[in-house]
């Protein structure tokens with residue numbers, strides 16, 4: 192059957208050509224490997240936008256900040272990671288101290304990211320701002336009863352608090368900021384007061400908010416963007432934001448940010464990604480195409496718009512503690528939480 196043979200030959204030829212084209216595309220394909228502790232969707236819209244604009248594919252590996260830091264350290268020069276992206280400044284500072292980043296001399300990043308929100312040696316750059324503050328059930332609490340993180344140590348809050356466990360990096364960084372502001376002794380006194388109030392420890396900010404809304408506790412401490420997300424789903428969600436410590440140092444700030452790894456194989460693509468993420472009209476957008484907008488965070492770029500839901504929370508006074516201090520006191524905070532029995 193010569194016709195069938197011809198058909199098979201043609202089909203094989205077509206398959207070979209197709210495979211060849213694919214191999215060529217794979218060789219020419221640009222990509223960047225990212226270790227990310229953001230956990231807000233398997234493939235965030237901002238990475239899709241970046242790929243559409245630049246042709247550079249983003250390959251994500253996810254985990255907690257501490258787990259990814261350990262992995263990066265153990266892999267050493269063999270790591271596939273080009274970018275280390277963390278939802279916690281303390282972890283970025285530790286990665287820099289361990290020599291896991293390389294300094295990036297970029298005029299774009301210097302212009303887009305304020306000095307206070309990046310490493311003085313340009314090894315990491317904050318890309319979105321998150322504020323960890325007090326939240327409450329308006330049926331149970333009048334805002335006039337609230338003031339500071341420290342005041343939640345008062346016995347009047349006994350049995351009424353929902354907090355995140357000591358193992359979570361958000362708790363550790365908040366306590367690190369209290370050590371920086373108050374000194375270790377006073378910070379420990381405050382944490383012991385929280386513990387004496389027998390808080391419910393819930394390892395999810397969203398579940399803390401849902402528990403407060405359902406009347407399971409009256410007051411909690413969460414990152415502001417979790418409230419933003421729940422408001423987007425339901426504008427009448429029964430929890431309100433209270434900006435902490437407005438009469439003194441201001442509300443606790445952390446940033447999500449990133450650096451280029453010391454041995455990045457795709458260094459230029461990694462720099463392009465960071466620059467794109469810091470751009471007021473691209474990665475800093477206030478809708479889901481941007482890093483802050485997609486997660487109801489505040490931008491770092493002063494020229495970027497602020498998401499409307501977040502803007503409705505008002506403009507708080509923010510603790511201007513240099514972010515490097517969160518790394519400096521991270522271990523002290525872990526030790527303090529342990530001593531206090533938190």
Ligand SMILES: [Fe+2]
Nearest residue numbers: 230278396414
């Ligand atoms: Fe988070």
